[in-house]
Every structure is written in structure tokens, then in C-alpha cells.
Amino acid sequence: MTLAFFTISALDLLSSLVPNTTPEERAAYIDWIYSCQIPSGGFRASPSHDLSAVKDGSAQWDPANVPATYFALATLLILGDDLNRVRRKETLKWLRCMQRDDGSFGETLVNGKIEGGMDTRFGYCATCVRYILRGKREGRDPTSEEQDIDVDALVECLRKAETYDGGMSEMPFHEAHAGFTYCAIAALHFIDRFPWPICSQPSEGQRAFNKMPLRKEDIVSTTSSEQQGGRKTCGLTSPNLTIHWLASRLTATISIEDEEDTYADETDTPETCHDAHSFVHTANFPTSMGETSEKSRPSSHFALDWVGFNGRCNKVADTCYAFWVGAGLTLMNASRVVHPTPVRRYLLEQTAHIVGGFGKLPGDPPDVYHSYLGLAALSLLETAAQAAHESPREGLRKPMEERELKALDACMCVSIEAKSRLYAIWQRWGVHDGKDRDGGG
Amino acid sequence: MPEHAEDEAKYYDDPEWADIEPIQQADQGPNPLAAIAYTDEYAEAMAYLRAVMARDEKSERVLRLTKDVIEMNPAHYTVWLYRAQVLFATHADLHKELEWLNETASQYQKNYQIWHHRQLIVSRLCPDPASSAAARGPPFPGAGIDVDSLVAKETSFVASMFDKDAKNYHVWSYRQWLVRHFGLWDKGELEFTEASIEKDVRNNSAWNHRWYVVNGKEGSEGVKEEKVREREIAFTKRQIRLAPQNQSPWNYLRGVLRKANLRFSTVQDFCVEFADLSKPEGDDVFSSHALDLLADIYAVDEGRNEQAKRCLLLLKDKYDPIRANYWQYRLEMLDREMGSGIDSHLPEHETRNLTSAVSV
Numbered sequence: 085m086t087l088a089f090f091t092i093s094a095l096d097l098l099s100s101l102v103p104n105t106t107p108e109e110r111a112a113y114i115d116w117i118y119s120c121q122i123p124s125g126g127f128r129a130s131p132s133h134d135l136s137a138v139k140d141g142s143a144q145w146d147p148a149n150v151p152a153t154y155f156a157l158a159t160l161l162i163l164g165d166d167l168n169r170v171r172r173k174e175t176l177k178w179l180r181c182m183q184r185d186d187g188s189f190g191e192t193l194v195n196g197k198i199e200g201g202m203d204t205r206f207g208y209c210a211t212c213v214r215y216i217l218r219g220k221r222e223g224r225d226p227t228s229e230e231q232d233i234d235v236d237a238l239v240e241c242l243r244k245a246e247t248y249d250g251g252m253s254e255m256p257f258h259e260a261h262a263g264f265t266y267c268a269i270a271a272l273h274f275i276d277r278f279p280w281p282i283c284s285q286p287s288e289g290q291r292a293f294n295k296m297p298l299r300k301e302d303i304v305s306t307t308s309s310e311q312q313g314g315r316k317t318c319g320l321t322s323p324n325l326t327i328h329w330l331a332s333r334l335t336a337t338i339s340i341e342d343e344e345d346t347y348a349d350e351t352d353t354p355e356t357c358h359d360a361h362s363f364v365h366t367a368n369f370p371t372s373m374g375e376t377s378e379k380s381r382p383s384s385h386f387a388l389d390w391v392g393f394n395g396r397c398n399k400v401a402d403t404c405y406a407f408w409v410g411a412g413l414t415l416m417n418a419s420r421v422v423h424p425t426p427v428r429r430y431l432l433e434q435t436a437h438i439v440g441g442f443g444k445l446p447g448d449p450p451d452v453y454h455s456y457l458g459l460a461a462l463s464l465l466e467t468a469a470q471a472a473h474e475s476p477r478e479g480l481r482k483p484m485e486e487r488e489l490k491a492l493d494a495c496m497c498v499s500i501e502a503k504s505r506l507y508a509i510w511q512r513w514g515v516h517d518g519k520d521r522d523g524g525g
Numbered sequence: 526m527p528e529h530a531e532d533e534a535k536y537y538d539d540p541e542w543a544d545i546e547p548i549q550q551a552d553q554g555p556n557p558l559a560a561i562a563y564t565d566e567y568a569e570a571m572a573y574l575r576a577v578m579a580r581d582e583k584s585e586r587v588l589r590l591t592k593d594v595i596e597m598n599p600a601h602y603t604v605w606l607y608r609a610q611v612l613f614a615t616h617a618d619l620h621k622e623l624e625w626l627n628e629t630a631s632q633y634q635k636n637y638q639i640w641h642h643r644q645l646i647v648s649r650l651c652p653d654p655a656s657s658a659a660a661r662g663p664p665f666p667g668a669g670i671d672v673d674s675l676v677a678k679e680t681s682f683v684a685s686m687f688d689k690d691a692k693n694y695h696v697w698s699y700r701q702w703l704v705r706h707f708g709l710w711d712k713g714e715l716e717f718t719e720a721s722i723e724k725d726v727r728n729n730s731a732w733n734h735r736w737y738v739v740n741g742k743e744g745s746e747g748v749k750e751e752k753v754r755e756r757e758i759a760f761t762k763r764q765i766r767l768a769p770q771n772q773s774p775w776n777y778l779r780g781v782l783r784k785a786n787l788r789f790s791t792v793q794d795f796c797v798e799f800a801d802l803s804k805p806e807g808d809d810v811f812s813s814h815a816l817d818l819l820a821d822i823y824a825v826d827e828g829r830n831e832q833a834k835r836c837l838l839l840l841k842d843k844y845d846p847i848r849a850n851y852w853q854y855r856l857e858m859l860d861r862e863m864g865s866g867i868d869s870h871l872p873e874h875e876t877r878n879l880t881s882a883v884s885v
Contacts, residue, residue: 085559087558087559088558088559091558091559092558108556109556112554112555112556112557113556113558115554116553116554116556116557116558117558119551119553119554129602131550131551131553131557132550132561132571132575133575133603134550134551134575135548135575135578135579136551137548137551138548138575138579144581145578145579145581145603145607146578146603147603149602159558191602192602192603194603194606199606200602201637201641247733247736248736248776248777248779248780248781248783248784249776249777249779249780254694254698255698255701256741257701257733257736257737257740257741258694258697258698258701258733258737259694259697259729259730259733260733261694324858327851327854328851331848331851332772332848334847334848334851335847336847388846388847391847396692396694396729396730397729397772397773397776398727398728398729398771398772398773399692399729418854420850420854421848421850421851421854422850422851423849423850
């Protein structure tokens with residue numbers, strides 16, 4: 085299901101889905117996805133797990149899968165399906181069963197036990213499924229009569245995943261990682277517990293929270309769904325620290341050779357300083373090697389022609405983090421923190437492969453995962469570049485260049501066009517959502 | 526029966542499997558999405574796997590079959606779980622399982638399932654280390670597992686995995702679990718982080734593990750305790766001096782100060798060692814992270830806003846141009862008098878009573 089999503093969504097972003105497929109083919113794709121739906125709710129990840137034809141067989145080894153359910157629903161939206169065949173009530177019921185007592189979500193349910201990891205990826209997928217099926221409103225859903233997931237517990241779980249340096253990790257005390265950080269931020273948007281507005285007055289925007297028990301007074305800001313009344317705890321206790329952490333992911337260390345070179349390199353200068361190694365002030369630590377390189381210092385920031393993102397501090401850049409970090413910053417209302425041009429060049433000139441697609445590192449063969457996320461990142465960069473052109477701060481009034489890629493919704497990781505099909509579906513279901521402020525545009 | 530040459534059929538021709546009717550993959554229709562071109566070997570193994578899963582069979586032959594499938598597709602999300610259940614149900618030798626995992630670990634270094642499986646096996650061998658204390662020492666028939674021996678083997682295995690990739694996320698996560706499960710907080714973990722940091726001062730995973738060892742034990746005050754705090758700050762400063770442009774220890778230092786509720790200004794002189802803007806001949810900057818921290822230190826104090834701005838401008842234009850837009854963003858925030866760029870500390874009596882972002 086993962087591969088299906090990456091492929092279909094990539095074609096969609098390239099505006100190549102409809103021109104290259106027939107309505108019959110797209111209908112068959114939709115049927116294929118539905119063939120993976122489990123009667124008791126959710127979708128399986130692949131037909132290879134399908135045991136439904138087995139009479140009196142044990143279904144426990146053919147469980148619904150949380151990420152697969154997100155991929156399935158997202159792909160259906162892209163293909164223009166109206167979600168009519170989705171077992172909405174059953175899926176919402178199953179989703180609740182996928183949440184542990186500590187608020188985390190798992191991957192599958194086997195023999196009544198929640199299996200799989202407990203990290204923010206599953207929280208992301210689960211909250212997106214919830215969003216697609218019932219919007220952001222909390223509490224019992226009147227249209228399906230299903231109870232909600234425990235939103236407070238999930239928020240607490242996400243807060244515990246915050247690290248000492250502002251990122252989010254797989255579990256409390258694990259290392260901050262861009263993938264988990266993005267998933268946490270997006271999940272908070274889906275459940276409307278994102279601390280808007282960012283960077284307000286310190287007394288409101290940055291108030292910290294004490295340990296358990298959570299207090300009603302510990303609000304950060306009001307939510308967008310005013311009809312819920314009351315004030316709710318939000319995630320991200322230090323939004324500015326998180327932005328700092330995300331911004332620190334920008335790196336000029338884009339190949340493995342870079343990573344090795346910079347380990348012992350004395351030739352570093354302020355102009356070419358990679359973040360990965362010390363730039364030695366040669367006046368204080370004179371060596372012959374240092375003196376030679378001091379003399380051959382370049383005069384321009386040549387190393388900044390290509391800028392990538394790493395997933396953790398002091399690691400080499402990887403194509404996919406251009407999305408995880410770029411989208412993370414977009415959702416933090418801070419996409420202007422990234423200068424689009426060198427990142428675009430990195431993607432198109434370094435990790436894009438000659439046969440098409442993107443690999444992880446320059447020279448790597450392309451794969452579907454990096455290719456899709458490379459495109460997604462480029463789409464966000466286009467959006468950011470357009471916003472910069474339109475900004476009065478720029479003092480420019482350039483004509484908006486035509487987009488090469490469809491605009492991406494940073495939260496759902498599909499085109500805004502695909503996501504917008506939800507609104508008609510919600511109407512049909514009777515789902516009413518407040519003003520959508522998930523930062524997707 | 527899958528189409529293949531007769532001599533390739535592994536299960537179909539095996540009399541041990543004669544009672545099993547393999548289950549072919551369901552027909553995917555005329556236009557399946559992401560149809561995988563499975564090898565005949567894999568298709569056959571999967572057909573038999575589906576069959577035994579459907580009966581929830583727990584037997585030794587299933588162990589061989591699941592091993593086969595895993596070796597062809599270690600990312601299969603239920604086969605590991607199934608294998609674990611079969612191992613336990615058949616009272617298989619879990620030590621042998623660990624040996625197999627050791628052998629295959631280098632192939633599956635980045636696979637979540639293999640580490641979770643290992644955790645299940647080790648938990649099963651030693652579900653309650655505290656109560657197994659009585660069994661410490663050489664094992665004898667009927668006694669519990671030799672905990673010390675198991676721990677030694679596991680930590681040694683983990684160390685060997687780090688030799689291959691010192692930043693493997695799963696391995697560090699597993700090590701954290703080992704520490705918590707076996708209570709290894711004071712059993713050389715701090716020294717291990719020091720050795721890892723000495724090997725590569727830029728290994729952020731090692732720094733993160735140190736934070737865990739120092740602050741992660743339930744009930745422990747961590748760096749809130751003065752002696753611990755002083756030790757950690759001294760250690761971090763030493764590491765910064767080795768490589769001032771390495772961000773890991775700077776993040777660690779900030780983290781310590783925040784958790785201990787100390788003002789960033791307590792390290793102002795230290796920062797100036799690496800970013801002295803007072804010299805008449807011009808700025809003398811060894812570390813962009815020192816400048817960043819100085820910007821925060823100065824921003825808290827309204828009278829020094831201009832100095833904060835100067836730091837941010839130097840970062841933007843000279844010392845960290847890769848992040849020029851971010852430093853511009855920080856300058857704008859400073860202008861809007863929104864307080865410092867990132868959460869700096871104010872004394873307890875002020876309304877902003879910040880604790881560490883890690884609220885546990």
C-alpha cells in the first residue's frame with residue numbers, strides 16, 4: 085500500500101496521473117485498494133497478507149495496519165474516489181483499539197495485543213485517518229456514533245517525545261529525529277492541538293507545562309474549533325526551540341565523502357565551514373596544512389550552492405529529509421527559514437538520478453520513497469518561493485511563475501487538490517469542521 | 526502450484542509439508558497497484574506461510590518456514606510476530622535464536638522488527654531481572670537464567686553493532702531498553718558514552734545516550750542535582766573545546782542549563798572564548814554555536830538587544846550563512862520584542878517558569 089501511495093501521489097503531483105491512466109484503470113486501482121479493506125475496519129498493507137478467503141481460518145494474522153489505512157485512504161482521495169465503500173464506523177472503532185494506555189498508537193492488533201512500534205509515525209497515520217473520517221472535532225462523533233481516540237493522552241505522549249534539544253524522538257529519551265518530529269507536528273495539527281499562534285508574547289506562546297497532572301491553566305492558546313469551548317493542552321512545549329532544531333538540519337554535508345572529509349579537515353574557513361566540523365582559527369593553531377589552505381581560501385560561498393537536510397545532528401544530508409524538515413517548518417509557520425534555491429539545486433542536481441527519480445544520496449540509484457519525498461519537497465519549495473515573490477517585504481512584484489508541481493498539503497502529504505475533495509465527502513457524512521488552519525496551504 | 530522448475534520447489538516437494546495446501550495470493554484484478562514481481566521462491570514460501578498462519582499452526586517446521594520468509598523479506602510485518610509466538614509455544618532454545626539474530630543482524634541493521642524481536646526474546650529469557658538476582662552466577666538445572674552473562678553478551682553484541690555504524694538509531698534504542706530493563710544505570714553506561722564521544726565527539730547519538738543515562742532513571746533528579754550538573758557542564762565544556770563548531774555538545778549544554786533552571790548567562794564567559802566581539806581588530810569567532818547562544822543571552826536583557834542583533838547579523842552574513850534566512854527570522858523576532866529567539870531563562874520569580882522540554 086505504501087508503494088501504491090508513493091506512486092499514485094507522485095504522478096498526481098506531476099499532473100501525470102489523469103493523462104497517463106484511463107478511467108477504467110483508475111477504477112481498477114480503487115477496487116484494488118478496497119480489496120485490501122478488512123471488514124472489521126482498516127486496511128491491510130498488501131494482498132500478500134490476505135487470508136480472507138480461508139474458510140474458518142484464523143484471521144489474526146491478517147490484521148488491519150495503521151499506516152496502510154492512512155496510505156489507502158489518501159490514495160483513494162487522490163484517485164477521486166468518494167470513500168463511499170469505506171467502512172467508516174468500523175474503522176473508527178478499530179482506530180480506538182489501536183491506541184495504548186500511554187496514548188501512543190501501534191501498527192496492528194494481533195490476539196488483542198497492540199503490536200508494532202509506539203512512535204509518532206503511527207500517531208501521525210492514526211490522526212490522519214481520524215481526520216479524513218471525522219475531521220478535527222473531539223468527542224463522540226454524532227454521525228458514526230463512535231467514541232473518539234484519547235486526544236489528551238496522545239498529546240501527553242507527543243510531549244514526552246520532545247528531546248532536550250527541541251526535536252522529537254521515537255520514544256522518551258531517544259534521539260531527536262526529523263521524521264518523528266514531522267509526524268508529531270502534523271499529528272498535532274490533525275487533532276487541533278498545535279500551539280497557535282507561534283511566537284506570540286512569551287507569556288502565552290511559550291509557557292511551559294509542569295509534570296503530571298496536567299492542569300487546566302496550562303494552555304498555550306485557543307484552538308480553532310471554538311465550538312468545543314474550554315481550553316485544551318497542546319503539544320510542542322518549546323515551539324521556538326523546535327524551529328531552531330529544524331533549522332539546524334540544513335547542511336552542506338551532502339555526500340559521504342563530505343562527511344568523511346570534514347572529520348579531520350583543517351581547511352575549514354568561515355566561508356566554507358560545514359556544520360560537521362570545527363573551523364579552526366588558524367592564527368591560534370598554526371600548522372603548515374592550515375597555512376596552505378588559508379592562502380587558498382575561496383572567495384565565494386561555493387559550498388553553499390547545494391544545501392540539503394539531515395535527519396539528526398551531525399549526519400549527512402538525505403533527500404527525504406528535505407520533505408520531513410521542510411514540511412515540518414511549513415507546519416510551524418516558518419517555511420521562510422529555508423532559502424529555496426540551494427535546496428532546489430541539491431535535489432535537482434545532486435540527488436536526482438539520470439534515469440529519473442531521486443536517490444538518498446548523490447549518485448544513489450532512485451527508489452520510490454526518495455523519489456516521492458523529493459517531489460513533495462520540491463512542491464513545498466515552489467510554494468515558499470512563490471510566497472517570497474509575493475511578499476511586500478521583498479519589494480518585488482514578480483509575476484507568479486507557473487508551477488511545475490501541484491501544490492502539496494504539508495500536513496497530509498498529498499496535493500491540496502486531492503485533500504480538498506474531503507470537504508464534499510464530509511458534507512455527505514455530516515462532518516462539520518472548524519476553520520481549517522493546519523498550515524497546509 | 527506456482528510455476529517453477531521442479532528442482533526449485535522447496536516446500537511443494539517436501540513430504541514434511543505434504544499435508545498443507547498452500548494458499549496462493551488473492552487475485553488482484555486486472556490492474557493491481559504496485560504489483561510486486563516476487564521470485565518463485567518467495568511466492569512459494571509465502572503461499573505456505575499463509576496456509577500455516579490461517580491455521581495458526583505452532584510447530585517446529587513453522588520455525589524453518591518463517592526463517593526462510595524473513596531472510597527473503599525481513600520487513601514483513603507479521604512474520605516476526607508469528608515466529609516469536611511459535612518460538613515460545615514450542616519452547617524453542619532462545620539462546621540459539623539470539624545467535625541467529627547475531628549472525629543476521631548486519632544484514633538487517635536498519636530493520637525495526639529485528640530489534641523488537643530481539644527485545645521480545647531477551648524479555649522472555651529474563652522477564653524480571655530484579656527477581657533473577659538470586660540466580661546470578663553459573664546456571665544450574667532448574668535455575669533461572671544467568672542474568673550477568675546475558676547482559677554481558679547483549680552489551681557486547683550492541684558494542685559490535687556500533688563498530689559497524691556508531692549512529693544506528695535502532696541499536697541505540699535497544700541499548701536504552703537494556704539499560705532500563707536490567708538497571709544498568711550505574712554499570713558503566715556513563716563510561717560507555719564517554720568512550721563513544723571520545724571516539725567521535727560529533728556522534729550525536731552518544732550525546733543523547735549520555736543525557737538518558739544521566740537524566741532518564743525514574744526518580745532521579747539528573748542534572749537538577751548540583752554535583753551532577755557541575756560534572757556534566759565540565760565534561761561538555763571540555764568536549765566543546767576539542768571541536769568548537771560541533772553542535773552536539775552545545776545542544777547538550779543548553780539542555781543541561783534549561784533542565785537545571787539556570788540562566789544561559791552563567792556560561793557567557795565560556796561562549797566569549799569562542800566568539801569575542803569586543804576586540805578592536807574585529808570579531809574573533811571560532812564557533813557559530815557560541816554566537817547563537819550569546820544572541821540568546823543578550824536578547825533576554827533589553828539593554829543588550831543591540832549586541833544580540835550584532836550576533837545574529839554576524840551569523841547571517843558571515844559565520845553561518847547556510848542558515849541566513851533563519852537568522853533573519855530571529856532578527857525579526859527580536860525586533861518584534863518577542864523575547865529571545867529560543868527559550869532562554871528568566872529567574873524563578875518571573876512568570877516564565879521554564880522547565881526542560883523533556884517533561885518526564
